[in-house]
Amino acid sequence: MAAGLVAVGVAAPAFGADEPPQTDQLWINTPYEQTLPLGVDGGLPQARTLGIGIYHDNGNFTVTDGRLTVDVSGLAGVADVTWPDNCTPSGTSAVCDIPVVPTIGGDYQDQVFLTVHAADGAEAGAQGRITYGATATGGPDGTLTAPDEGFTTTLTVGAGPDLAIEPIARIEDGRPGDEKTIPFKVTNTGNESASGFTVKLYASYGLMDLTRYDACTYTTTSGDEYAPSNKAICAFDQVLAPGDSFQLPEPLTVRLAPHALNERLDIDVEPGNGAQDLDSTNDYTVLPVNADSSADFSVSGDTISGAPGETATAELTFRNNGPAWLGNLGSGDPVAKVRLIVPEGTRVTGVPSGCTPRTLTGGYHENRTGAPRYDCSLPYWVLEDTRRTFTFSLRIDTVVPGATGAVSIHPEYGEFGQFPFGFDPDLTNNTAALTVS
Secondary structure, three states: OOOOOOOOOOOOOOOOOOOOOOOOOOOOOOOOOOEOOOOHHHHOOOEEEEEEEEEEEOOOOOOOEEEEEEEEEEEEOEEEEEOOEEEEEEEEEEEEEEEEEEEEOOOOOOOOOEEEEEEOOOOOOOOEEEEEEEEOOOOOOEEOOOOOOOOOEEEHHHHHHHHOOOOOOOOOEEEOEEEEEOOOOOEEEEOOEEEEEEEEEEOOEEOOOOOOOOOEEEEOOOOOOOOOOEEEEEEEEEEEEOOOOOOOOOOEEEOOOOOOOOOEEEEEEEEEOOOOOOHHHEEEEEEEEEEOOOOOEEEOOOOOOOOOEEEEEEEEEEEEEEEOOOEOOOOOOOOOOEEEEEOOEEEEEOOOOEEEEEOOOOOOOOOOOOOOOHHHHHHHOOOOEEEEEEEEEEEEOOOOOOEEEEEEEEOOOOOOOOOOOOOOOOOOHEEEEEEEE
């Protein structure tokens, strides 16, 4: 079916004569692996839930009538499966209906939940595999099919402790200076006891005054190579039998610093005495802690002068005027980039580190010097008083009266006008000029 023509009931955008046809692709979201505990003291094995879903790339298309095929023939003698209501089993496989297929953005949620447990007679170490396929109605050709290979889940029968951190709701309403209580609780959902365990807490720079426990050692990183943070490592010798839970001796609290903004508290637990945790996916969690604050980014330009053939130095300065710091602690992307559009009549002959030559439209420029535009990346974090100067050398080829170059701050992805800094209360100081006098 030609691009732009769709089956009845499926909406698609119209394409202009000079536009290439848009593409779309169906994908399957699957857990990579899962360990299935044997029973406690010879009892019934514990069940686990696997969440699976399908999604597509292009939000311009509506995709419906998703059909997820789940093949469990590879689990014979290893694990048994209980099918949910939206799956129709036939032998060792099932087809699961998904009426509306989302994109991978904020509206995505798993749609199929399988209950699995170790099969009778299965021994620790036994492994099996589930394989998946999917189709749906929609996209530029009216039908989407997920790639044939790569979507599997490996199940392993195991024995041991499984320390699971209970879910913690993110904190959205914090203010600098607030003290917040973190409801931390860990449960051994495995089939063997944990003989002691370790709790590790990693608090970002805007979180301070972690509760002090006798079992913990506390350190603070300097922020030279990585963003500054506070860390606590706590060793407990308590035995956690299967089904037992543990809470810290006193409630875990943390205070939002005056420079807090988008913070996070990472919590990690692991069994002691070298024991292997059965499921590493539930013994680590990241708690976002957001403060109602702002970080005022600004940039200043410069003025250069000289006769034709002379070289001048230009200093372009980024500042974070606070009151908050900012760190892209999840992605590790630069917090911003400073852009220079080179003034008419000049040529860049010296480029500071961290600055990439570009064409005017942002394309690749093969030479480091002489480009019409430069994008200079900042680190993935800036403190509340960070100042960073980028020093360029420019040769004045021709004196053009009133010539100016543009200096501006941009997100790492997208353009300033499309994706302004939501944390920045004053966008008027995000642009400046490099003037030739």
